[in-house]
Amino acid sequence: MTFLPLLFAIYAGEDDRNLAERLKRRDPSVMGDLYDRYGKLVFSLIYRVVRDIGVAEDLVQETFLRVWNRAQGFDAERGALGPWLLAVARNRAIDYVRSAGGKMSRGALELDAAEHPSVFVNFEAEVLSQDRARRVRGALERLNENQRHVIELAYFEGLSQSEMAERMGQPLGTVKTWVRTALKHLRDDLSEKAVTA
């Protein structure tokens, strides 16, 4: 698997600040450019959560429309457009799976708060860089199976530690240990100085 085409799309095109300013001006032509830059990553993320092409397409549309409708609250100068878009995408997908499963949307309010555009300011420029992508994947591969599983349950399914324990049939303390250890490894790996890919 390679993220090169995706990263080329992100870094060879118009910068996020210009895209954000066009979004705030409600320039309809920005949607094509925004999709070219982030569409594949957004689709990949949503598809990973819902595992259905048709549903993923609908949720990608919902994601871009939500960003379009909420762009006025986004800080084009300091905001991180890509991370905001991904947060909206992830929340849409998780919310869909919870709703489709007949579960109460426990985290709906939390997810809404977690995707508020004001949250995505002063991010490092390389959050979605090629080096960061490589290191995220490398760090995840270095985790053991349980550690990687809990991170995936948290990120792709939005489960709390209590819910993970129930899902995995493990004591809450054990799950918390796996989560804490996994996050420490990931934090350590990703906080290292970026190296050239």
Next chain:
Amino acid sequence: MTCDELRDQYELYALGVLDAEERAELEEHLHREGDPCIEGVQHARQFASSLAFAAEETRPPARLRSRVVGLVSQPKRSWVRAPEWIATAVALAMIAAWLANMRRLQERTLAEARQELSLKNVELAQLNEAFALMNDPAAKQAVFGQNTPKPRGRVFVNPKQGVLLLASNLTPAPAGKIYELWIIPKGGSPLPAGLFQAQSDGTAMYLRKGAVDVASTGVIAVTLEPEAGSQAPTSQPLIVAVL
């Protein structure tokens, strides 16, 4: 709890999966200006964003781009499809014009049929009147044109119903002219008795209604007159029926 104790919760908070009690405790710190947890959560949010790369890359269907673009550019897309709209509009206009034309034709045909029916009714009424006049025993008849190729036919004079002229070989009157019937009393001057036209096949039937003194009537004549008719004949008679 101290910031050190909460440090392991930052990423879970950023991912929105922290249990309620722990979340409430961390948010207390986030509301304190200068609290180290604020910077910690900020880093955790960037970490959470990076986890999107954990998803296996999947190519979206090609149609998805146009669906996304179409979310906010419907008017523009409709212009892109303008030729289709124009073709549709032209087709609809042609159908509408055709239907309107058909309606006009139908209306005209219907009007013509009504007019023809009306004429037929008039003719039928005239024929009924003519038969009634002819079959009346009081009616007197006279034949004309027996020995000539020119107009020939029969005249019926009914004392109560009037004069009936039936003719053939009568050329339709030329433009500006018309045929006029005359009742000529015995020893008197011709009295105008109405204007009529011959059919294109040379036939003519004219009924002059009104009482007629049969006994005093000597001749029924027809002349060609100006279109407005005349009070006295201005040309030689074409038909002369002597009673």
